[in-house]
Amino acid sequence: MEEHKSNPSFKPIATRKIYQYILEQFVHLVSTGVLKPGDKIPSERELAESFKVSRPSVREALRVLEIIGLIDIQPGGGAYLKEMELGPFISVVAPLMFSRDRFDLELLEFRELIEIRAIELLPNPLSAEALEPMGRAIGEMRRALLDNDVEAGALADIQFHRSLLLASNSFILQKVLELVVSLFEHAVRGGRSVVLEKQEDAAQLLHDHERIYQELADGNTDHAKKLLSSHLAMVKNLART
Amino acid sequence: MEEHKSNPSFKPIATRKIYQYILEQFVHLVSTGVLKPGDKIPSERELAESFKVSRPSVREALRVLEIIGLIDIQPGGGAYLKEMELGPFISVVAPLMFSRDRFDLELLEFRELIEIRAIELLPNPLSAEALEPMGRAIGEMRRALLDNDVEAGALADIQFHRSLLLASNSFILQKVLELVVSLFEHAVRGGRSVVLEKQEDAAQLLHDHERIYQELADGNTDHAKKLLSSHLAMVKNLART
DNA sequence: CTATAGTAACTGGTATTACCAGTTGACAGG
DNA sequence: CCTGTCAACTGGTAATACCAGTTACTATAG
Structure with missing residues (x-):
């Protein structure tokens, strides 16, 4: 382990790959507003010619943009920018997360x-x-309860909480909560229902949601907050069993 | 806008790209513990032969794994698995985040x-x-203060908070906070110092850290919590100016 | 024998070319 | 006017080649 002399005069030379340069230009164009959601991205062949690089290099950059959820690629169609979306990233990473012990509980907390x-x-x-x-x-959720459709109920539950956070004005909170909610959604769709299967539990969930909704509609934010708190605590207890 | 008849009997056919299949297999091997951090990944040519696909397809999958921070690719060397690291992802996404108004403040909150x-x-x-x-x-941080090295001070500040979170036992909290801290770090290195340049402010930061450290060492978690709270509030106020 | 330099066999990075499959739009024929 | 066909796109994948960097072995000079 004596290789690292760490002579302070010489710094290692960072070599950057060309897909990173392409990526950089794209991100810059988006962050400065030159490119906006909905815009169509030139075809891979055009980009390759513009950047004076090969098509594979362009494709690697686009691949990353796709995973980041910044573009939507339609085979045969083209690539379109969209509002950044963490879904694709989550769907790759989620299995790594859920392989951990007690992850479900931590996620709830x-x-x-x-x-x-x-x-x-x-x-x-x-x-x-x-x-x-x-x-x-x-x-x-009410419909799902009547049909006894567990998965649809769970997804409706998620949808409720998602719409709650969308109303908040914090960009970060929205993004982070979107991330968390996506994890839940992924778990549900994967069959690892972090959710309740018993009819009466689902009914309780629905009831809670209705009350929270009512309080919010009436402008009683404080009440809604307390209700949400106990609501989540209840869910946590049920999940612990 | 009449194209979407949304006939409930027919669901759109999802076509998956082959890099996604490769990705899936890799993630599965990692999450089941077959592949562990430090393991060397076979060469791209070997993988292409094993999967019976072309090398570009393998490369696209590896590119994604690289962005996710799950592997480390050394040109001429090979690719090695590592503990998942959000740094590469952040460095791509950060510019998009910081282009938003008031993002700094929201991040602090x-x-x-x-x-x-x-x-x-x-x-x-x-x-x-x-x-x-x-x-x-x-x-x-003390050394940086004496040398009047602003950037080193900011990075030391980040390091303090990072080591704080590493001691917590929540995996999610660690990951999320790691993400947030990485964003700060990126901002600092990029020169957009979310931090304080005035000497007396830096001294105050250092003083706060020392007190928090002392309280934690003495086991007074409650005191430390109150200190941290007011510490961050102070930082927020300074950043607002 | 040792240390150096050279060399061959890797690795990933990039480019080129080609073909397939799906989409789109124009155009001709009913 | 509707409809089916076809040509010109698009991205997805493959095959191949070459470059540059790493590594380890080897032969040579000391």
């Missing part, structure tokens, strides 16, 4: 921390546009 | 939320191994 903060930041009164998706999620 | 929770979860008493890196970060 973390979600509690974030979600309560999100509700504190909700504007008061809540706009009708913010309330609408929450109401829709509740309706969906 | 979010960090406050997370970090206080992390200190609540600290084991009590704190082990010497957990305290040691914190002490080292304080020493580094």
Whole structure:
């Protein structure tokens, strides 16, 4: 282990790959607003010619942009920019996360921390546009309960919480919670239901959601916060069994 | 906009790309523990032959693994698995984040939320191994203060908080905070110092760290928590100006 | 024998070319 | 006007080649 003389005069030379340069230019164009969501990206062949590089290099850059969730690639169609979306990234990483012990419980605790903060930041009164998706999620959950469709119920549950956070004004909180919620969603779709299968538990969930919705609609943010807190605590207890 | 008839009987056919299959197999091998950090990954040519696909396809999968921070690729050497590391991902995404208004402030607020929770979860008493890196970060910060080295000071600050979170026992909190701290680090290295340049402010930071460290060493977690809270509030106020 | 330099066999990085499959739009024929 | 066909795109994949860097072995000079 004597190789690292670490002569302070000489720093290792960082070699950058060319896909990183392409990536850099793209990100710069997006962050400066030159490229906006919905814009169509030139074809791979055009890009290769513009950058004076080969098509594989362009493809590697696009691959990364795809995983980051910054572009949407349609085979035969083209590539389009979109609002950054953490879904694709999550779907790759999720299995690595859930292989850990007690990850489900930790995730719930973390979600509690974030979600309560999100509700504190909700504007008061809540706009009708913010309330609408929450109401829709509740309706969906009610239907799922009647049909005894466990997975649909769980997804509706997630949708409710997602619409809650979308109403908050913190960009970071939205992104982080989006990440957490995506993890839950991934777990549910993968069949590892972190959720409740018993009918009465699902009914309780629905009931909680309805009450939270009502309090928010009435402008009682404090009440809603307390309800959400106990709601998540209940879920946590159920999951622990 | 009438194209989406959304006939419930027919679901769109999802076509998966072959790099996703390769990715899936890799992630599965890692999450089941067959592949462990430090293991060497076969060469691209071997993999291509094993998977019966072309080398570009293998490369695209490896590219993604590299961005996720799951492997380390040495040109001319080979690829090695490592503990997942969010750094590469952050360095791509960071510019997109910091292009938003008031992101710095939001980041501080979010960090406050997370970090206080992390200190609540600290084991009590704190082990010497957990305290040691914190002490080292304080020493580094003291040196930077004397040398009037702003960037080194900021990085030492980050190092202190990073070592704090590493002592907590929550895997998620560690990962999320690691992500946040990486964002700060990226900002500092990029010259967009979210930090303080005035000598007396830096001295105050150092003083706060020393007190927090002392309280933690003495086992007074509650005191440390209060100190951290006011410490971060102070930083936030300074950043607001 | 040892240490050096040289060399051959790797590795990943990039480029080139080609073909396939899916999409799109124009255009001709009903 | 609708419809089916076809040509010109698009991205997905493959095969091949060459470059540059790493590594380890080897032969040579001391």
